[in-house]
Amino acid sequence: MMIGGGPAGQERPARLLLVDDDSNLLVLLAEQLRDDGYDVATARDGVEALRRLEGGWPDLAIIDMMMPRLDGLSLAREIKARADLPIIVLSAIDAADSKAELLDEVAEDYVTKPYHYPELRARINRVLRRLGDRLPGQRVVLGPALVLELHRRSATVNGVAVVLTPIESRLLYALAANLGQTVATETLLLRGWADTEDADPSYVWVSMRRLRTKVEVDPNHPRHLVTVRGVGYRLEVEPT
Amino acid sequence: MSGSGLRVRITIAVMVAALLPVGAFGLLLLASGSAGAVTLVLTALVVAALVGLAVGGLLVGGIVGPLRALEARLDRITAGERVEPLPQLPDDELGRLAERQEELAADLGRRNRQVARAVDAITAWAPADGAAVLLERAATDAREALGLIDARIVLGDPDAIEIEERVPGEPRPVSADLLSGRDMAGVLLGHAPATMRWEPADQDLLELFAASVAVALRDAELLARVEQQNARLVALDAEKDDFLRGISHNLQTPLARIRAYADQLAAEAEAAAAVAAAAVEAGADSGAGARTAGASGEPDRRPAIIAEQSERLSRMVRQLLTVSRLDSGVLRPVAEVFALGPRVRRAWEALGAGEVPFELVDEAGGWLALADPDQVDQVLWALLDNAVKYGGGAAVRVRVALDAAAGQVAVTVADEGPGISDADREQLFARYARGGRTEERDGTGLGLYVGRALARANGGELALEPPSPGSRTSARLGAGAGAAFTLALLAEAPTEG
Numbered sequence: 200m201m202i203g204g205g206p207a208g209q210e211r212p213a214r215l216l217l218v219d220d221d222s223n224l225l226v227l228l229a230e231q232l233r234d235d236g237y238d239v240a241t242a243r244d245g246v247e248a249l250r251r252l253e254g255g256w257p258d259l260a261i262i263d264m265m266m267p268r269l270d271g272l273s274l275a276r277e278i279k280a281r282a283d284l285p286i287i288v289l290s291a292i293d294a295a296d297s298k299a300e301l302l303d304e305v306a307e308d309y310v311t312k313p314y315h316y317p318e319l320r321a322r323i324n325r326v327l328r329r330l331g332d333r334l335p336g337q338r339v340v341l342g343p344a345l346v347l348e349l350h351r352r353s354a355t356v357n358g359v360a361v362v363l364t365p366i367e368s369r370l371l372y373a374l375a376a377n378l379g380q381t382v383a384t385e386t387l388l389l390r391g392w393a394d395t396e397d398a399d400p401s402y403v404w405v406s407m408r409r410l411r412t413k414v415e416v417d418p419n420h421p422r423h424l425v426t427v428r429g430v431g432y433r434l435e436v437e438p439t
Numbered sequence: 440m441s442g443s444g445l446r447v448r449i450t451i452a453v454m455v456a457a458l459l460p461v462g463a464f465g466l467l468l469l470a471s472g473s474a475g476a477v478t479l480v481l482t483a484l485v486v487a488a489l490v491g492l493a494v495g496g497l498l499v500g501g502i503v504g505p506l507r508a509l510e511a512r513l514d515r516i517t518a519g520e521r522v523e524p525l526p527q528l529p530d531d532e533l534g535r536l537a538e539r540q541e542e543l544a545a546d547l548g549r550r551n552r553q554v555a556r557a558v559d560a561i562t563a564w565a566p567a568d569g570a571a572v573l574l575e576r577a578a579t580d581a582r583e584a585l586g587l588i589d590a591r592i593v594l595g596d597p598d599a600i601e602i603e604e605r606v607p608g609e610p611r612p613v614s615a616d617l618l619s620g621r622d623m624a625g626v627l628l629g630h631a632p633a634t635m636r637w638e639p640a641d642q643d644l645l646e647l648f649a650a651s652v653a654v655a656l657r658d659a660e661l662l663a664r665v666e667q668q669n670a671r672l673v674a675l676d677a678e679k680d681d682f683l684r685g686i687s688h689n690l691q692t693p694l695a696r697i698r699a700y701a702d703q704l705a706a707e708a709e710a711a712a713a714v715a716a717a718a719v720e721a722g723a724d725s726g727a728g729a730r731t732a733g734a735s736g737e738p739d740r741r742p743a744i745i746a747e748q749s750e751r752l753s754r755m756v757r758q759l760l761t762v763s764r765l766d767s768g769v770l771r772p773v774a775e776v777f778a779l780g781p782r783v784r785r786a787w788e789a790l791g792a793g794e795v796p797f798e799l800v801d802e803a804g805g806w807l808a809l810a811d812p813d814q815v816d817q818v819l820w821a822l823l824d825n826a827v828k829y830g831g832g833a834a835v836r837v838r839v840a841l842d843a844a845a846g847q848v849a850v851t852v853a854d855e856g857p858g859i860s861d862a863d864r865e866q867l868f869a870r871y872a873r874g875g876r877t878e879e880r881d882g883t884g885l886g887l888y889v890g891r892a893l894a895r896a897n898g899g900e901l902a903l904e905p906p907s908p909g910s911r912t913s914a915r916l917g918a919g920a921g922a923a924f925t926l927a928l929l930a931e932a933p934t935e936g
Contacts, residue, residue, distance in 0.1 A: 221692055227699050265688045291684070291691035313695035313753050316702055364773045397781035401933030405776045405807050408936040426936065 212238040213327050214255075218248040218274065219263040219289065231316055237323075245269025249277060256284060259326055262306075264290030275305035285326050289314065304351065308365070321394035329369070329390065332376030339375045341423050342437030344416050347371055354414050361413050366391045370406060371414075374424075374434035383431040407432055446503055450495035457491030458484060505533050509540055516544045519551070549586070550640060556584035557644065561651045566658040573659050577652045581627060585645060587613065590629035592652065600626045611637055615646040619653035627652060676767055683763050690756045697749040704742035712738035747791030754820055761817065761889050762870070770896045772811035776931065779808045779815075779848050780839045786819040787837075792827045796834035803839045803848045805933040810897040815928065818893050818901060821886030822852040822924050829856030829922070841930070848930040851904065851923050858920025859903065867903060890926070899928040 215237050219225045222243060229239045240257065242248035244266050260278060264271035275286050288309040307326045310319050339347040346355040352368045354361045363371065373390040374382055384400045391406065392398035407426070411418040425433045465480030515522050522544055525537050560580035564573055574592050581590040588610050593600050594617075603612035610630035617624040627649040631637050764770055780801035787797055808815065826835040833855035840849050859867065870888045887901070894901035904923040 221696065224692070224696050224699060227696075227703065231699075231703070265684075291688040291695075312691040313698035313749060316699065364775055366775050395777070397778060399778075400935075401805055401807060402776055402778075404933065404935045405809075405931045408931065409776070409809070411936075428935065 212236055213259065213323075214238045214240070214257040215323070216240050216242065216248060216251060216257040216260040218242045218245065218260065218266070218271070220244055220266040221263070228316075228319075232320075232323075235320060245271070245274035245277070248274055252278065252281070256282060258330060259285050259287065259323060261287045261289055261323070264288055272305065279305050285330065287319075287322060287326060289319075318394050325369075325390070325393035328393070329372065332373055332390075339378075340436075341434070345414055345423055345437070347375060347414075349375065356414055357416060363410075363413070366406060367410050367413070370403070370410065371434070374432060378434055378436065381427045381431050381433045385431075387431065403432075445506075446499045449499050449502065450492065453495035453498060454488060454491030457487040457494070461487040502533070505537070509533075509537055512544075513540060516540075516547060521548075546636075546638070550644065553585055553644060556580075557648050557651075560584050561648070561655070564655045566655065566662040568659065569663065570656055570659045573652075573655055577627075577655070581629060581645075581648055581652075585629075585631075585641070585648065586635065587629040587631055590627065592617065592625060592627050594625035597623050597626045600628075602626075602628075608633060611635070613637065613642070613645055615642070615649035617649050617653035617656070618646075619650065619657050622653070622657070624653045624656055679763065680767070683760055687756055687760055691753060694749045694753045694756075698746055698753075701742045701746035701749065705738070705746060708739040708742055744791065747789070750789055751791075751824075754817070758817065758821075758885055758889055761893070762885055765889070765892050770814070770893070772814055772893075772897045774809050774897065775812055776807040776809055777812050777815075778805070779803055779850055779928070779930075782808075782812070782815065783819055783823075783837050783839065783850055786816055787823055787835075790820065790823050790827065792823075792835075795827050795830065795832060798834055798836045800836075800838045803841050803930070804843075806841050806843070806848050806930040807933060808848050808928040808930050810899065810928045811893075814893045814897060815926075818890040818926055819850070819852075821890045822850075822926065825886060825924075826852050826854035826856075830854035831856055842927075843932070846930060847899075847927050849925050849927040851925040853904075853921060853923035855921045858906070859922045864903060868901075887924075894926055894928070897928060899926065901926050 215232060217225060217229055217232070217239055218241070219228070220243055225241050225243065229241050232239045240251055242251050246268050248260070248262070249269070260275075262271045262274055266274075269277070271288055271290065275288065278284050278286060285307045286305060288306040289312060290309055291312045307329070308322050310322055339349070341347065344357045348354065349363075349368050349372050352363045352365065354363060354371075370387055370391050373387055384403045387403045388398055388400060392402055395402075407424060408418075411421050411424050415421045415424060422437050423435055425435055427433055461480075461483045465476075465483060468476045468480055512522055512525070525541055557580070560577075560583075564576065566573075568576070574594075578590045578592050581587060597616045602614050605611055610633050613629050613631050615627045617627060627645065631641070635641075761770075780799065780803055783799055787799070823835065823837075836853045838851045838853075840851065841847075842849065868887050868891045870885065891901040902925055904925055906920075
């Protein structure tokens with residue numbers, strides 16, 4: 200994947216930092232990613248990873264959860280404390296694990312081991328694609344009754360905290376990055392389901408309907424999540 | 440004694456006292472035979488009777504009136520009403536009676552207040568405060584509620600605790616055992632003011648208070664023990680979670696390595712097969728290709744099989760982890776939307792049972808399931824894996840159906856295995872249950888147990904279809920009888936909204 204914004208607008212390969220104490224896997228995965236055109240740096244533990252970061256920031260870090268010296272979660276927290284670098288956690292922990300909740304704080308995504316390489320690559324690309332989407336801040340206030348806190352995968356609706364799923368969070372992220380503008384259904388599909396081959400626009404439709412029941416005070420008369428029929432969706436700030 | 444009875448008796452007594460001397464004098468006068476004696480005696484008797492009546496009336500008024508007032512006052516005290524102090528009464532029997540009544544009312548009022556304070560104190564104790572805090576509070580409460588000079592609680596065997604002797608003129612030492620059921624926890628010790636009368640009722644109240652302290656202490660200790668055990672259980676659970684996480688990591692890491700290398704080898708085999716096929720076509724000898732591809736140019740399946748089997752192992756490890764989470768009640772499904780048909784197809788491909796015929800009929804009409812995709816994958820994998828294991832190589836048939844009215848999509852996985860006996864049907868979803876049809880098979884015996892739990896955690900259901908008339912009657916077990924499991928999940932229509 201190429202990232203824009205280089206000298207004179209030239210595109211450059213995405214820079215990845217890969218951190219895993221399993222050196223065999225590290226070398227193999229780095230090779231696979233390099234073959235796919237990424238610029239890959241590797242580190243065998245958290246301490247080495249932090250040293251590498253001093254030499255320059257990658258576009259994305261892929262971190263193993265369980266490592267000696269500095270574990271993945273602590274490393275991810277260290278990184279996030281320094282800069283908003285997107286992180287994918289590679290871990291034997293699955294979504295139902297209690298520690299998975301902690302990952303939500305620090306990781307954009309996580310992939311469970313043993314991973315399927317094409318799936319991992321799709322997730323890397325999805326996160327990199329989101330680099331173009333920048334939110335004005337961690338809290339997006341859309342009105343007196345709705346505040347989004349997407350880094351925590353949550354929203355506050357009428358003072359009540361609502362938990363968002365990872366995909367809902369991604370969709371809202373894409374919409375919030377383009378506040379007041381219509382985002383095409385196809386774009387949302389790519390943001391939400393880049394790693395799902397058979398996803399079609401109905402995934403977006405149904406997810407948006409469900410999102411409305413979560414974030415709108417009256418889902419039948421939405422004030423924030425607006426459908427632009429046949430085109431896409433728009434996130435609006437409620438006029439005061 | 441009623442007031443009217445007393446009144447009559449006093450009046451009669453006074454009248455008798457007045458009439459008796461007059462009557463005796465009259466009899467003597469009549470015996471002397473004096474003229475006009477009869478008239479005189481009769482007059483004297485009438486006068487004596489009248490005087491007796493008047494004096495009796497006065498006496499009755501002076502005695503019965505105050506007695507009635509005292510009786511009414513006693514009724515009010517008994518009813519728990521507050522009464523005004525009596526006016527100053529003469530120093531006679533009535534006065535003393537009233538004084539005693541006054542003291543009784545005061546004592547009763549004091550005890551009522553003590554009981555109320557004791558009850559307030561006892562109800563304010565909370566086992567969660569802990570035994571130490573409770574002991575301190577209970578001693579203070581005993582002092583304040585029972586009007587003692589000081590109070591303290593000494594824990595231990597009451598027989599071993601020294602009880603102070605009473606010294607006249609000094610504050611009175613009081614004590615009561617902390618008795619809860621048959622257990623003696625200690626003694627409540629204190630001093631009552633020397634001026635305070637320590638009646639049996641006061642001792643009773645002290646003992647009641649001490650018994651309540653003993654009960655509260657026992658509750659606090661029990662709660663502390665329960666909390667300690669809870670904390671220990673939480674710690675053990677966390678340790679178990681850590682242990683399982685470690686085991687999982689240690690198993691999944693080499694599996695990840697195997698999987699990655701196998702994928703790489705499979706990709707190389709595919710490339711080599713393409714080269715070999717091209718070489719065959721060109722009629723040239725394909726040295727490199729021949730190593731990883733068959734003479735026909737077909738890619739070597741072995742790396743793919745290694746990948747599939749490592750995936751299979753990995754799923755079994757995950758299944759064990761899921762069981763542990765079921766035990767802890769922390770499944771945390773994250774519901775997303777997805778089409779069930781393609782998910783079934785992918786699960787089948789991941790199973791690597793290419794030699795078994797597979798048929799998928801998708802009649803979901805585009806409806807999307809609402810469930811945790813990873814957890815649904817686990818259920819599908821278990822169902823398909825079972826169908827392959829017990830199908831004896833016969834076709835596995837899957838149908839995805841829509842129940843729009845119920846807002847559900849359901850996937851039914853049917854095999855053509857030997858079927859399931861009625862006895863096994865009952866046990867099939869129990870943990871480690873395998874039933875007669877699984878004795879000689881591999882696996883964890885957890886697939887259906889985990890599958891049903893996951894389905895339910897996602898608001899759905901996993902059930903074994905009843906034997907239909909024909910091939911799946913339980914009476915006709917044997918090759919081809921077959922079994923069908925249906926996983927039903929919540930779903931939504933694919934309409935733009």
